[in-house]
Amino acid sequence: MSHRAMEGTGCSVERTLSLIDGKWKIVVLYKLLRGTLRFNELRRLIPAVTQRMLTHQLRELEADGLITRTVYAQVPPRVEYALSPRGWSLEPVILALKHWGDANLSSSEAKAA
Amino acid sequence: MSHRAMEGTGCSVERTLSLIDGKWKIVVLYKLLRGTLRFNELRRLIPAVTQRMLTHQLRELEADGLITRTVYAQVPPRVEYALSPRGWSLEPVILALKHWGDANLSSSEAKAA
DNA sequence: CCGGATCCAGGAGGATACTG
DNA sequence: CAGTATCCTCCTGGATCCGG
Numbered sequence: 001m002s003h004r005a006m007e008g009t010g011c012s013v014e015r016t017l018s019l020i021d022g023k024w025k026i027v028v029l030y031k032l033l034r035g036t037l038r039f040n041e042l043r044r045l046i047p048a049v050t051q052r053m054l055t056h057q058l059r060e061l062e063a064d065g066l067i068t069r070t071v072y073a074q075v076p077p078r079v080e081y082a083l084s085p086r087g088w089s090l091e092p093v094i095l096a097l098k099h100w101g102d103a104n105l106s107s108s109e110a111k112a113a
Numbered sequence: 114m115s116h117r118a119m120e121g122t123g124c125s126v127e128r129t130l131s132l133i134d135g136k137w138k139i140v141v142l143y144k145l146l147r148g149t150l151r152f153n154e155l156r157r158l159i160p161a162v163t164q165r166m167l168t169h170q171l172r173e174l175e176a177d178g179l180i181t182r183t184v185y186a187q188v189p190p191r192v193e194y195a196l197s198p199r200g201w202s203l204e205p206v207i208l209a210l211k212h213w214g215d216a217n218l219s220s221s222e223a224k225a226a
Numbered sequence: 227c228c229g230g231a232t233c234c235a236g237g238a239g240g241a242t243a244c245t246g
Numbered sequence: 247c248a249g250t251a252t253c254c255t256c257c258t259g260g261a262t263c264c265g266g
């Protein structure tokens with residue numbers, strides 16, 4: 001669910017969460033850590049996302065100043081997405097998430113049960 | 114939307130996200146970093162959450178092995194929530210999130226937490 | 227190739243009242 | 247105190263078609 005409805009409320013943790021809500025935000029940011037990507041490259045890297053949702057999430061990320069969107073007026077169309085400085089500042093958060101996942105889900109994840 | 118529907122799919126980042134989805138999961142975990150808390154203590158610390166949602170999120174966190182729930186059979190009832198070892202392992206992630214929020218949202222007031 | 231527009235279902239999340 | 251139980255709204259996110 002979206003945390004966007006509560007922007008402006010709560011503590012810094014809640015405010016931060018509102019920027020990275022949505023089903024794919026973090027994943028998109030994570031993929032962009034490796035460098036600039038075009039729209040369909042992102043689609044291929046995240047097979048489960050639909051183009052509608054990818055577009056939507058990219059727009060929100062852009063609106064929040066976390067990524068940049070560069071359109072090349074040419075045929076065929078070419079749109080490139082990259083992390084903005086603000087987006088790059090999230091790198092520690094994203095990597096912390098990834099490292100935790102690698103450490104806690106990869107080898108023996110059924111531990112919780 | 115819940116990420117829980119996609120458990121078992123995608124990369125470790127997506128899998129990790131599925132554990133901390135929901136509007137309040139991270140906030141609850143963050144509050145528990147300071148120590149064991151009772152149900153109503155959590156409610157007071159997170160005023161915007163309803164008891165229904167708090168119960169629900171706590172149940173999911175427990176099911177995912179991130180927190181422990183201890184019921185003291187007495188009157189008045191007493192239920193204490195605390196981070197499990199697995200929950201504690203998320204501390205770096207939660208703190209990374211909080212620090213980013215402090216650094217990027219705090220221009221005016223996000224320091225309150 | 228990169229989307230926008232529209233339609234739609236489902237469930238996340240809220241309000242309120244009640245209970246052991 | 248610590249939840250259940252019900253009802254309800256709205257937004258997320260999927261499917262599909264269309265456009266530049």
